[in-house]
Amino acid sequence: MFGPGSIVGILGGGQLGKMLAVAASRLGLEVHIYAPEPDAIARSVAKFNTVAAYDDAASLTAFAKVCDVVTYEFENVPAQTAAIAGENSALRPGALALEVAQDRLTEKTFLRDKAGVPVIGFKDVKSVFDLKRAGKEFGWPIILKTRRFGYDGKGQVKVDSEAGAQAAFDSLSGDLIAEAFAPFAREVSIVAARGLSGDFAAYPLIENLHRNHILHTSTCPTHSDKGVAKDMAKSIMDALDYVGVMATEFFQMDDGSLIINEIAPRVHNSGHLTQNAGCTDQFEQHIRAICGRPLGGAVPAHITQMTNLIGDDVAGLPALEADPAANIHLYGKGAPRPGRKMGHVNRIIKD
Ligand code: AMP
Numbered sequence: 001m002f003g004p005g006s007i008v009g010i011l012g013g014g015q016l017g018k019m020l021a022v023a024a025s026r027l028g029l030e031v032h033i034y035a036p037e038p039d040a041i042a043r044s045v046a047k048f049n050t051v052a053a054y055d056d057a058a059s060l061t062a063f064a065k066v067c068d069v070v071t072y073e074f075e076n077v078p079a080q081t082a083a084i085a086g087e088n089s090a091l092r093p094g095a096l097a098l099e100v101a102q103d104r105l106t107e108k109t110f111l112r113d114k115a116g117v118p119v120i121g122f123k124d125v126k127s128v129f130d131l132k133r134a135g136k137e138f139g140w141p142i143i144l145k146t147r148r149f150g151y152d153g154k155g156q157v158k159v160d161s162e163a164g165a166q167a168a169f170d171s172l173s174g175d176l177i178a179e180a181f182a183p184f185a186r187e188v189s190i191v192a193a194r195g196l197s198g199d200f201a202a203y204p205l206i207e208n209l210h211r212n213h214i215l216h217t218s219t220c221p222t223h224s225d226k227g228v229a230k231d232m233a234k235s236i237m238d239a240l241d242y243v244g245v246m247a248t249e250f251f252q253m254d255d256g257s258l259i260i261n262e263i264a265p266r267v268h269n270s271g272h273l274t275q276n277a278g279c280t281d282q283f284e285q286h287i288r289a290i291c292g293r294p295l296g297g298a299v300p301a302h303i304t305q306m307t308n309l310i311g312d313d314v315a316g317l318p319a320l321e322a323d324p325a326a327n328i329h330l331y332g333k334g335a336p337r338p339g340r341k342m343g344h345v346n347r348i349i350k351d
Contacts, residue, residue, distance in 0.1 A: 002068045002291040004028030007048065009067030009089065011081065013040025015331040015341065016073035016267050019275075021045045023283035029291070034063045041332050042073075054081045064088035071244060071290050075101045075265050076149060092243040092290040097265035100240065104147045104177045104262070111260055115239040117232045119260050120251070121180035128169045131178055132162050138180035144168050147175040152339070153213025182259055184251035188222060190229040191271035193245045193285045193295050194237040201285070201298040202230040203277075206270045208249075214339060218270040219305045219349070220277065229258055236263060245286035247271060269341075273306035274298075276327040276346035303350040309343040311336045320345055 002008075008024045010017045013035035021031040021042050032048035033040060043049050048066070052059035054077065061084055064070055070085040071092055082095040100110045108122045123134040125144065135142050140162070146155035158181070159168040169176070187210070192202035204221035233248045240246075247268030250258040271282035280288070280296025288295055309316075314336050320326045330343035 001293060002029070003293070005030065006068040006291065007032055007066060008287065008290070009034060009063060009070035009085070010042065010046075010073055011035070011054070011070065011077050011085065012073035013037060013042035014073060015041065015333075017042035018045055018331060019272075019283045019329075020071070020073060020267065020286060023281065024287045026284065027287060027291075029287065032063065032067050034060070044332065054078055057084055060084045061088050069290050071286070072098075073266055090290075093246070093265050094241065094243070097240050097242055097246070101263055101265045102148060103175075104145055104150070105175070106147075107262060108177070110239070111236060111263070115232075115236040117235055117260055118258070120182050123178045125169075125176040125178045128165050131159065131165045131169055131176075134178035134180075135159065135162055135165065138178075141181045143179045143181055144172060145177050145179065146172055147177050149174075153210075182251040182261075183253070184259075185254045186223075186252050187249065187261075188225070188229070188252050188258070189218075189247050189249045189268065189270040190233045191245060191247050191268055191274070191282050192230065192233040192237065193282075193289045193298070194234075194242045195289045195295050196243055196292040198238070199295055200234050200237065201295040202233055203271065203274060203279075203282070203298045204300065205229050206273070208270050212339070214310060214341075215269050215308055216310075217305060217307050218273055219303065220273055220300060221303060223252070223256070225252075225256065225258060232258065232260065240265075244289045245271070245282050269308070269344075270306075272329070272344050273304040273346050274300070275329065276302075276348065277304040278302050301351070302348040305347050305349050307345050307347075308341055309345065311338045311340055311342065314342045 007030045009032045013033045031046040033046040034050045064085045069090045085091045108119045142159045187208045189206045206220040207222035209217045247264040249261045274281040278301025327346040
């Protein structure tokens with residue numbers, strides 16, 4: 001169990017790392033940021049900093065040795081980086097969560113076969129022939145995705161019919177996966193934590209609205225799921241022997257049933273609303289879990305809504321500052337760019 005004075009290492013220095021660092025600091029812990037960017041925004045709230053590449057074995061070893069526990073704020077931490085961190089410190093969540101979450105084919109296979117949870121129909125695609133076969137089996141349209149490094153709708157294309165298969169296949173590079181199209185009514189997520197002894201706490205279901213493939217608004221609690229989503233998240237986290245906060249993203253159908261889209265082995269944008277929901281927020285929850293401490297309460301006191309401030313949205317800051325209901329969180333990123341997450345606003349919409 002790590003407490004005040006212990007050092008939490010974080011791989012990555014973006015806004016998630018920054019908010020994790022603030023939460024750790026609130027618990028009396030010290031933070032060490034490891035990232036290649038000298039100006040990574042999380043550095044401004046960390047006592048210790050390493051500027052080095054993720055494949056710099058010597059720097060990674062030195063970093064991990066001085067940290068009591070190492071965590072990460074992004075899922076594309078290279079396997080070798082995770083291995084070195086795990087050999088020289090406690091890596092939480094562990095390397096298996098990264099391996100599973102980094103590759104959509106490995107992920108969906110693990111979720112279906114090891115965690116026993118429902119995932120959308122999928123097929124490994126090595127050729128246009130495979131893609132056409134997926135279309136015949138699942139019916140068109142098909143979603144063709146890169147297995148790795150896809151985010152915010154990047155690295156994926158909707159294929160409406162067999163006639164479009166070749167062009168779609170040619171438009172993406174790297175290993176590919178085909179998914180059946182989910183005719184969902186809404187997109188929802190569960191943010192949950194699992195502690196060192198397997199203890200579990202999940203926030204209620206969160207409803208997510210996207211704009212231009214980027215998360216725009218999250219609201220929690222939303223439509224009841226009769227606890228099914230929490231049970232699925234628990235099955236996944238148990239199967240991964242997971243420690244920390246993890247998000248599970250679902251497609252919810254008209255009849256309320258849920259199919260898993262993907263998991264994120266980290267704190268998640270849809271969980272930012274917990275900062276003002278009147279319970280332990282997801283950042284503190286993650287720090288508590290990885291430090292082997294008891295999990296905090298995950299029952300919100302209010303219905304809370306988060307809206308991302310993306311790109312030029314920050315121009316609306318004066319109006320937000322004049323709004324007493326707006327809880328503003330800015331990341332300190334400097335110049336806004338289209339699609340760049342600059343901050344978010346949490347609002348209690350019902351007590
Ligand atoms: P992803 O990068 O997998 O999270 O996909 C980004 C977005 O594309 C999702 O939030 C959905 O809106 C949409 N999408 C992804 N996969 C599917 C699918 N199999 N069926 C329908 N929509 C999808």
